[in-house]
Amino acid sequence: MRIADAFGRGRPVVSFEFFPPKTPEGVEALYRTVSEDLAPLRPTFVSVTYGAGGSTQDLTVELVSTIKRDHGIEAMCHLTCVGHSAAELAQVLDRLQANGIDNVLALRGDPPTGQKHFERPADGFGYAQELVRFVRSRYAFCVGGSCYPEVHPDCPDAAEDLRHLREKVDSGAEFLISQLFFDPSVYFDFVGRARALGISVPIVPGILPVLSLPQIERFTALCGASIPHRLRARLEACAGEQEVVQAGIDWGTEQCSALLEGGAPGIHFYSLNRAHSVRAILDNLGLPAAA
Numbered sequence: 001m002r003i004a005d006a007f008g009r010g011r012p013v014v015s016f017e018f019f020p021p022k023t024p025e026g027v028e029a030l031y032r033t034v035s036e037d038l039a040p041l042r043p044t045f046v047s048v049t050y051g052a053g054g055s056t057q058d059l060t061v062e063l064v065s066t067i068k069r070d071h072g073i074e075a076m077c078h079l080t081c082v083g084h085s086a087a088e089l090a091q092v093l094d095r096l097q098a099n100g101i102d103n104v105l106a107l108r109g110d111p112p113t114g115q116k117h118f119e120r121p122a123d124g125f126g127y128a129q130e131l132v133r134f135v136r137s138r139y140a141f142c143v144g145g146s147c148y149p150e151v152h153p154d155c156p157d158a159a160e161d162l163r164h165l166r167e168k169v170d171s172g173a174e175f176l177i178s179q180l181f182f183d184p185s186v187y188f189d190f191v192g193r194a195r196a197l198g199i200s201v202p203i204v205p206g207i208l209p210v211l212s213l214p215q216i217e218r219f220t221a222l223c224g225a226s227i228p229h230r231l232r233a234r235l236e237a238c239a240g241e242q243e244v245v246q247a248g249i250d251w252g253t254e255q256c257s258a259l260l261e262g263g264a265p266g267i268h269f270y271s272l273n274r275a276h277s278v279r280a281i282l283d284n285l286g287l288p289a290a291a
Helices: 024-041 057-071 086-098 128-138 158-170 184-196 213-223 229-236 241-261 276-285
Strands: 013-018 045-048 075-080 103-107 142-147 175-180 203-207 266-270
Touching: 013 024, 013 203, 024 057, 024 276, 045 057, 057 075, 057 086, 075 086, 075 128, 086 128, 103 128, 128 142, 128 158, 142 158, 158 184, 175 213, 175 266, 184 203, 184 241, 203 241, 213 229, 229 241, 241 266, 241 276
Parallel strands: 013 045, 013 266, 045 075, 075 103, 103 142, 142 175, 175 203, 203 266
Antiparallel strands: none
16 A cells, blocks of 8 residues: 555554664564554554664565555655665665565654764765655655654754655655654644745644653654653653653643644654553544554
C-alpha cells in the first residue's frame, strides 16, 4: 500500500515509529510489542529509523520487511543521505523493492556521533530533496519527507526552511511527517504558512508521549523544539515516575484531540519502542477501537 493513498478516507492515519534495537533480545521484544500491543490498534503503517551513516542499515531493512511480511502491517523504511554514495543507496532501495516494501521516508539525516556538521558523502547527496528526486526517478516507491514546525536546527530562519520544504515536495515527496512539538498552535501556524507557500501534501503531526522531563529536554535540544511552560510546570509537579508518565498521557491526549479536531490528517507517534503511553492515548481518543 502506498501511504499517500491512505489519506482522505474518513479515518485519521495513525502510525508508530520504531528504532532498531541494539541486541537480539531487543529485536525480539520489539516484535512482541508490535504483534501483541500495537497491531490490535490497527495502525495505518509503522516506520523504522535508520542510523547515522547506515549504522543500522541491515537491521532496518530486516525489521520493515519482517513487520510487513510476518505481522501484516504496512511498514515504511527511513533512508538517509549520511555516509552513502548514490550507488550504495540504490543497493538498499533494491533490497527494499525485492522485499515488497512500498514506502520510504527520505531524510538528509543527522551527523554521526562525534561529527558536528553534516558532510556531503562522496558521490552522494547533501539534501533530502536530492534523495527524493533520486528515489522517484528510479523506483515506484511512495516517498515521504520530514518537516520542522519550529525550524530545522541548521536553517537560519523559518522562511528559508519552508522554501527548502517546498523544494522537497516539488521533488516528489507525497506526504510529510513533522518533527516533535508539544503545542498544537505551533503545528497549525506551520501548516498555514506551508499552505500559503503552495505546499499541499498531507502534513502529519509527530507526537512524542512524554516519559520524563529530562527525556524531552534532551530531544528538544537536538531538534530545536520548545517545551511549553504549562507542560514543564505539570511535569515538575509530579511526585514520581508513574505520575510523570500519566501526565504525558494526559498531555498527549489533549494535544492529539486538538490536532484532529483542527483538521490534522492523522498522528505519527514517536513510540521509542514502547506501547503503554501510545495505547493509552489512543484508547482515550477512541482511535481506533481495538480489534
